[in-house]
Amino acid sequence: MTTALPRYAMLLLLAAMVLTFSLLRPETFATVANVRTIFLESSVLAILAMAAMVPLIAKDFDLSIASVLGFVSLLAVGLPTRQELPVPVALVACLAVGVVIGLVHALLIVRWELPSVVVTLGTGTILTGLSLWYSGGTVIYEGVPEQLTRLGNAEVLGIRLPVFYMAAVALILWFVLEKRPWGRYLYATGASEITARLAGVDTAKARAAALVVASSLAALAGIVLSARLGSGSPTIANDFFLPAFAGAFLSIAAFKLGFFNPLGVICAVYLLATGVNGLSMLGAPAWVEHVFNGLALVVAVGLAHVSSGTARTMHKGRN
Amino acid sequence: MSSALAVEKLTKHFGATTALDQVSLQVAPGRVHALIGLNGSGKSTLVKCLSGFLEPDSGTVLSEESAFVHQDLGLASSLSVTENFVLGRPPVMRGLRIDRRAERELARRALAPVGLADRLDHPVSALSTAERVVLAIARALDGTTTSASSALVLDEPTSALPADEIGIVTRAIREHAGRGMGILFITHRLQEVCDLADDVSVLRDGQLVHSGPVGDMSIADLVATMTGTRTRAAAPPARSGPRGEPVLHATSLSGRQIQDVDLTLHAGEIVGVFGMLGSGVEELGGLLAGRERPASGRVDLVDGAGHARRAGAIGYIPSDRPNKAVLPGLSVRENLCLPSLRGLVRRGRIDRSREHALARRLVTDMGVQPRDHGAAILALSGGNQQKVVLGRWLAVAPPAIVAEEITQGVDVPAKEDLLAQVRAYAARGGAVALLALEPEEVLSTCDRVVVLRHGRLVDAAPRSQTSVSEVLAAMHGTGDDLP
Ligand SMILES: Nc1ncnc2c1ncn2[C@@H]1O[C@H](COP(=O)(O)OP(=O)(O)OP(=O)(O)O)[C@@H](O)[C@H]1O
Ligand SMILES: [Mg+2]
Numbered sequence: 001m002t003t004a005l006p007r008y009a010m011l012l013l014l015a016a017m018v019l020t021f022s023l024l025r026p027e028t029f030a031t032v033a034n035v036r037t038i039f040l041e042s043s044v045l046a047i048l049a050m051a052a053m054v055p056l057i058a059k060d061f062d063l064s065i066a067s068v069l070g071f072v073s074l075l076a077v078g079l080p081t082r083q084e085l086p087v088p089v090a091l092v093a094c095l096a097v098g099v100v101i102g103l104v105h106a107l108l109i110v111r112w113e114l115p116s117v118v119v120t121l122g123t124g125t126i127l128t129g130l131s132l133w134y135s136g137g138t139v140i141y142e143g144v145p146e147q148l149t150r151l152g153n154a155e156v157l158g159i160r161l162p163v164f165y166m167a168a169v170a171l172i173l174w175f176v177l178e179k180r181p182w183g184r185y186l187y188a189t190g191a192s193e194i195t196a197r198l199a200g201v202d203t204a205k206a207r208a209a210a211l212v213v214a215s216s217l218a219a220l221a222g223i224v225l226s227a228r229l230g231s232g233s234p235t236i237a238n239d240f241f242l243p244a245f246a247g248a249f250l251s252i253a254a255f256k257l258g259f260f261n262p263l264g265v266i267c268a269v270y271l272l273a274t275g276v277n278g279l280s281m282l283g284a285p286a287w288v289e290h291v292f293n294g295l296a297l298v299v300a301v302g303l304a305h306v307s308s309g310t311a312r313t314m315h316k317g318r319n
Numbered sequence: 320m321s322s323a324l325a326v327e328k329l330t331k332h333f334g335a336t337t338a339l340d341q342v343s344l345q346v347a348p349g350r351v352h353a354l355i356g357l358n359g360s361g362k363s364t365l366v367k368c369l370s371g372f373l374e375p376d377s378g379t380v381l382s383e384e385s386a387f388v389h390q391d392l393g394l395a396s397s398l399s400v401t402e403n404f405v406l407g408r409p410p411v412m413r414g415l416r417i418d419r420r421a422e423r424e425l426a427r428r429a430l431a432p433v434g435l436a437d438r439l440d441h442p443v444s445a446l447s448t449a450e451r452v453v454l455a456i457a458r459a460l461d462g463t464t465t466s467a468s469s470a471l472v473l474d475e476p477t478s479a480l481p482a483d484e485i486g487i488v489t490r491a492i493r494e495h496a497g498r499g500m501g502i503l504f505i506t507h508r509l510q511e512v513c514d515l516a517d518d519v520s521v522l523r524d525g526q527l528v529h530s531g532p533v534g535d536m537s538i539a540d541l542v543a544t545m546t547g548t549r550t551r552a553a554a555p556p557a558r559s560g561p562r563g564e565p566v567l568h569a570t571s572l573s574g575r576q577i578q579d580v581d582l583t584l585h586a587g588e589i590v591g592v593f594g595m596l597g598s599g600v601e602e603l604g605g606l607l608a609g610r611e612r613p614a615s616g617r618v619d620l621v622d623g624a625g626h627a628r629r630a631g632a633i634g635y636i637p638s639d640r641p642n643k644a645v646l647p648g649l650s651v652r653e654n655l656c657l658p659s660l661r662g663l664v665r666r667g668r669i670d671r672s673r674e675h676a677l678a679r680r681l682v683t684d685m686g687v688q689p690r691d692h693g694a695a696i697l698a699l700s701g702g703n704q705q706k707v708v709l710g711r712w713l714a715v716a717p718p719a720i721v722a723e724e725i726t727q728g729v730d731v732p733a734k735e736d737l738l739a740q741v742r743a744y745a746a747r748g749g750a751v752a753l754l755a756l757e758p759e760e761v762l763s764t765c766d767r768v769v770v771l772r773h774g775r776l777v778d779a780a781p782r783s784q785t786s787v788s789e790v791l792a793a794m795h796g797t798g799d800d801l802p
Contacts, residue, residue: 175668179667179669180664180667180668180669181661181664181669184653184657184660184669191646192642192643192647194643195644198610199635199646199658200632200634200715258648
């Protein structure tokens with residue numbers, strides 16, 4: 001079987017991009033500091049993009065992830081400063097919020113069979129409102145405990161902690177999606193929910209778990225974001241929504257071609273981050289970032305489609 | 320004489336597979352032409368090249384106007400019967416708007432003869448497999464002008480049809496041939512070739528090995544041409560051991576069509592459940608396997624494993640293979656191993672070597688071709704997909720398997736092998752229910768036969784006392800009931 005696009009094409013593209021920018025801007029792009037910036041800046045986005053990806057495997061959309069990230073990032077700084085909760089308690093509460101939102105999604109989308117796009121658009125909008133209410137519309141930044149900011153800024157082996165969080169999430173997701181039955185059930189559900197169910201898979205449970213994982217990861221991303229910035233902003237979620245979904249969708253063009261997968265998400269997020277970073281160093285104006293992101297998404301997904309073109313004709317031509 | 324449809328030196332490769340190898344074939348106007356061959360011999364590929372769905376690597380297709388019914392029918396299951404019927408044709412306009420009433424009338428007129436007139440507003444998803452086939456054929460026939468230069472091509476139109484419906488289809492085919500159309504149809508039911516076809520072409524491994532009038536060719540002749548060998552082991556003797564303990568009880572089961580059905584499956588026993596379209600036999604499978612909720616009544620699994628509704632406790636093979644049995648986009652291995660995954664977990668993860676070993680064993684046992692379990696399931700021919708779907712459950716060895724139309728699309732020699740696998744499973748203590756609209760193919764495998772009529776069980780008899788014609792009579796409610 002021929003594939004127009006090898007599994008590692010995106011990785012090679014990333015390498016080519018790094019090389020090009022390094023040659024063009026050796027003093028600014030190719031510095032340790034800049035590489036660290038790219039890694040650090042993208043770690044929260046990568047976690048969020050993985051949150052978007054998990055339910056997508058089973059063809060469920062969670063459009064609320066960015067709003068969850070925004071709300072939780074406010075709580076993460078607000079609960080210790082305004083409600084004066086100890087940091088560990090506040091963080092557990094933050095994660096619990098993510099789990100609860102996921103459970104609500106599971107109830108509405110899986111049990112009551114409401115369309116996921118509509119449900120999560122609704123809950124996301126509600127959370128945006130709650131964020132404005134909780135923050136009073138302003139950035140929370142005063143008196144943020146060091147215990148929290150350390151979690152986002154401490155270094156191990158010269159690498160900031162958020163990069164490790166991201167790596168841990170990716171590895172765990174890779175393991176459960178590839179090596180545990182749950183992951184197989186999720187991919188089977190994405191291929192055909194009714195077939196998977198008739199073949200004995202508890203598709204409801206698999207989908208519900210995916211929705212809970214998504215909200216929980218979004219909450220985790222919110223915590224990491226606040227820990228790194230030392231503040232919480234009611235509007236920051238807007239900056240994350242599209243790039244997160246771009247990363248999730250692009251993942252089908254890397255490693256496990258035609259399927260959403262966590263390592264593909266990481267690769268895609270860094271591809272986008274590197275491109276944007278390099279272009280800005282070349283002096284491109286700000287609007288180029290959006291054009292680049294959009295273009296990368298369409299081109300990569302198009303390539304993935306062509307490369308699984310064999311799969312596609314087979315798809316149409318059953319039997 | 321010009322032909323209604325002709326292909327010349329058609330060749331098609333899929334990677335290393337040669338699906339069609341220099342195939343040349345003519346369908347004459349006014350003749351019914353059967354295309355036969357073993358699973359994977361290239362029949363569906365030929366039809367897809369004819370319809371332009373696939374681009375052949377080389378060769379030409381000559382046809383004026385052809386209508387097609389593909390193996391997967393191409394119906395939109397959420398749309399109504401009427402909407403599906405008018406889908407391909409230009410809308411009937413009345414001023415600026417679509418004249419729904421006129422379209423409905425069109426559909427009614429075309430569908431009344433095939434018994435679908437009272438279901439025009441039902442979604443296709445509420446139709447049985449057989450009703451869908453009837454609809455797809457009616458739609459394809461509707462689009463064509465019946466003339467000497469037109470052709471109708473059908474890919475296994477009858478593989479999921481009961482005897483009386485086959486009659487309707489074959490009559491329609493005859494009628495159109497009588498008006499000068501050329502008809503090309505694929506089938507695995509060789510009796511049909513002898514009864515219906517004027518000409519027959521045989522594909523073997525992508526090559527055309529025979530093309531000519533049926534004349535007085537017998538089924539044995541056809542099989543010999545398909546396989547290339549004349550000797551074929553006789554069918555294994557029907558096993559009839561003592562039946563074991565009860566495994567599955569259905570008690571006063573009722574659903575949409577089913578009423579008050581009591582049925583017990585025993586370990587080691589194969590029960591045939593037959594009924595005509597509309598008898599409820601299409602509904603019973605999902606209920607027995609616990610995949611659908613009954614309106615009333617219950618199904619109990621009696622081995623202490625708990626209630627049958629527990630996902631996956633009972634093996635289930637639905638008749639709607641493309642939509643309900645095959646996971647598109649996934650590999651043969653993933654399709655085979657899905658219900659077995661939990662048993663493959665070692666040290667917290669699915670053990671890759673065990674998974675591959677299982678897939679290898681199943682592919683060999685079931686005779687799946689090609690044997691590469693990493694291949695995409697949709698790269699397999701229809702009959703080979705069916706083998707995968709059965710293998711999926713034999714691997715789990717559940718206490719009971721409920722299978723609808725288990726032999727559909729499987730070629731004549733492979734059918735015996737497949738049924739032998741079912742018998743072996745029963746001999747190991749499994750309970751089996753084989754549901755079908757047509758007793759002929761599986762009757763000899765059954766230890767006991769029950770018949771459904773108008774939603775009720777009318778008869779139960781050991782096979783040794785039942786012939787195909789007796790079962791058919793019971794299905795139709797004519798003649799004496801079974802002893
Ligand atoms: N999309 C595809 N990709 C790769 N291989 C394919 C594809 N479609 C068919 N094949 C292969 O081509 C060969 C012919 O398949 P085809 O579906 O034409 O068989 P068939 O005669 O219709 O069989 P059946 O009676 O089982 O329906 C088989 O070996 C099959 O595996
Ligand atoms: Mg076929």
